[in-house]
Amino acid sequence: MIEVKNLTKSFDGKTILHGVDATFYTGKTNLIIGQSGSGKTVLVKSLVGLLTPDSGEILYDGRDLLTMDSDQIKQLRQEIGMLFQGSALFDSETVLGNVMFPLVMFSDMTKAEMLDRAHFCLERVNLKGADNKYPSEISGGMQKRVAIARAIALNPKYLFCDEPNSGLDPKTSILIDELLSDITHEYGITTIINTHDMNSVLGIGENIIFINKGYREWTGNNEAIFHSANEALNQFVFATELFQRVKEYIMNTAHK
Amino acid sequence: MRSVFGRPNRWKVTMQRTLFEINKLGVDSIPLVIIISLFIGAVIAIQMQLNTESPLMPAYAVGLATRDIVLLEFSNSILCLILAGKVGSNIASEIGTMRVTEQIDALEIMGVNSANFLVLPKVVGFIFFMPVLVAFCIATSLLGGYLVAVFTDIITVSRYVYGIQAMFIEWYVWYGFIKSLFFAFIISTVSSFCGYYVKGGALEVGKASTDAVVSSSILILLLDVILTKLLLQ
Numbered sequence: 033m034i035e036v037k038n039l040t041k042s043f044d045g046k047t048i049l050h051g052v053d054a055t056f057y058t059g060k061t062n063l064i065i066g067q068s069g070s071g072k073t074v075l076v077k078s079l080v081g082l083l084t085p086d087s088g089e090i091l092y093d094g095r096d097l098l099t100m101d102s103d104q105i106k107q108l109r110q111e112i113g114m115l116f117q118g119s120a121l122f123d124s125e126t127v128l129g130n131v132m133f134p135l136v137m138f139s140d141m142t143k144a145e146m147l148d149r150a151h152f153c154l155e156r157v158n159l160k161g162a163d164n165k166y167p168s169e170i171s172g173g174m175q176k177r178v179a180i181a182r183a184i185a186l187n188p189k190y191l192f193c194d195e196p197n198s199g200l201d202p203k204t205s206i207l208i209d210e211l212l213s214d215i216t217h218e219y220g221i222t223t224i225i226n227t228h229d230m231n232s233v234l235g236i237g238e239n240i241i242f243i244n245k246g247y248r249e250w251t252g253n254n255e256a257i258f259h260s261a262n263e264a265l266n267q268f269v270f271a272t273e274l275f276q277r278v279k280e281y282i283m284n285t286a287h288k
Numbered sequence: 289m290r291s292v293f294g295r296p297n298r299w300k301v302t303m304q305r306t307l308f309e310i311n312k313l314g315v316d317s318i319p320l321v322i323i324i325s326l327f328i329g330a331v332i333a334i335q336m337q338l339n340t341e342s343p344l345m346p347a348y349a350v351g352l353a354t355r356d357i358v359l360l361e362f363s364n365s366i367l368c369l370i371l372a373g374k375v376g377s378n379i380a381s382e383i384g385t386m387r388v389t390e391q392i393d394a395l396e397i398m399g400v401n402s403a404n405f406l407v408l409p410k411v412v413g414f415i416f417f418m419p420v421l422v423a424f425c426i427a428t429s430l431l432g433g434y435l436v437a438v439f440t441d442i443i444t445v446s447r448y449v450y451g452i453q454a455m456f457i458e459w460y461v462w463y464g465f466i467k468s469l470f471f472a473f474i475i476s477t478v479s480s481f482c483g484y485y486v487k488g489g490a491l492e493v494g495k496a497s498t499d500a501v502v503s504s505s506i507l508i509l510l511l512d513v514i515l516t517k518l519l520l521q
Contacts, residue, residue, distance in 0.1 A: 082393060105399075106399045109396075109397060109398060110399050112397060116394060118389055120390040120391050120393065120394040122386075123385075123386075123391070136301060137297055137398065137399075137400055138398070192397075
């Protein structure tokens, strides 16, 4: 579990996060949602230590990231997997090389064991036969799956995903969502997904945190979101006619 | 600087990457060095003959002047200015692209010291291989002059060969090697710095690449004056 307490972050005198409190649960898909510029990327980057907050606490199962020394942070980072918006695969490495990279850097496995583990991770994300291809030779959806395989290679306790569906077609987006959800439940990972994809929100949102103008405005799951009275949340989630109809249908069904 | 030259996460990986960089930055530069040196060596020999046509000058002066120009300046300073263009832009654009595509962030999240992982092998690899490039440059430049002697009637082969051996000062060779090591350090570190701190997108990567070449070149020229003063006087 990751707990965030009273997190504040400013850039050049402009406050981006205003004392955000949030809890991200183990074995659940935790979604951070909000409009572009709402501060959700700053929140995720603060959580993984790429940005240093001005004040607050970030507790990884009780361990405060902001009071850790460099060795403790290094240790913690080996418990973290991250899926970047653009996949961030290493161009100079093959698919297999990318998945093996964290194993080579941080595990004490033999080469055969590393190969076994890498193949297992690639099979887990339904990616067989692409071992020797380079990232530029595979599709965006396949790149995301390789990035997921790389992120889970070291059996992380925490998995961060920055807009995992961006640039993907709807069908592939659903596949990626299902994969992330399955992995989360299967391995008991604390998964945090930064997204503004409403299909993901309604599909796999077990714990949703809505950030608006740097404040945490709402928290709940993908069922509670239909009954929320928060105006900003409703305007954001049900912005399109399609999702408004979905809401009306769900509400009508519930009343009947 | 401290994180670049700190202890690597895995020595074995750093060694492998250093060998890779030696091949990419050094070995791959050999054809360029040979082509440029061959032609410039030939041009220097021709120009020396035109400028030393005097009954007061010994006939071997062409070979002697060609050798000294190559040893003192061309094989180190000018060669490194050329390599600043090839190697410097390569390093800056590679690291810059990794920065804007979040590959460096990915390394950091994994707990890898990204500056050390990316920059140290390039610096060590390029410095390690630079003397080899200088040696290639000296040899092919003198060969260029030799070919002028063989295929034209500007100067005879025997006088050219005598000239490149006459009044040889061994220190000039070491002077060139020493300077080139400093220049290799400048090219690899300045270019890495320009790439590592890129912010933005493709446009900024291109700008960082240009900045790397310009900054490296200016620093090489400045250091050339200082090292010449220190090593030759």
